[in-house]
Amino acid sequence: MKTLFERLGGAPAISGVVRQFYRDVINSPILKHHFEGTDMPKLIDHQTKFLCHVLGGPADYTGRSLAVSHRHLGITPAEFDEVAEILQETLEDFDLNHADIASVMSIVASTRADIVSGS
Numbered sequence: 169m170k171t172l173f174e175r176l177g178g179a180p181a182i183s184g185v186v187r188q189f190y191r192d193v194i195n196s197p198i199l200k201h202h203f204e205g206t207d208m209p210k211l212i213d214h215q216t217k218f219l220c221h222v223l224g225g226p227a228d229y230t231g232r233s234l235a236v237s238h239r240h241l242g243i244t245p246a247e248f249d250e251v252a253e254i255l256q257e258t259l260e261d262f263d264l265n266h267a268d269i270a271s272v273m274s275i276v277a278s279t280r281a282d283i284v285s286g287s
Contacts, residue, residue: 193251198247234279
């Protein structure tokens with residue numbers, strides 16, 4: 169049975185999703201302030217590795233935990249919801265299988281407590 173990583177098209181496809189996702193995120197009035205001054209190519213590379221790892225691909229990710237990475241950002245429930253909505257729309261734009269999109273979104277939902285401040 170193929171992993172979610174393989175079903176989504178592997179690293180090249182996930183990289184494309186991540187690039188499009190961040191184009192939309194940095195244009196969101198709710199989210200863009202979190203990314204001012206951020207090295208976006210570095211963040212995109214980091215996020216691509218993280219997603220590849222989480223989705224069953226190569227274990228190239230060696231970064232900090234989600235809780236440690238996000239604790240100082242003060243992310244609100246509304247901001248988390250905005251990110252999730254943008255990700256879902258991005259996955260739909262890439263014509264991915266609805267069951268696979270639901271699997272990715274389930275993984276995202278499971279990270280809420282680690283990312284939202286005060287959760």
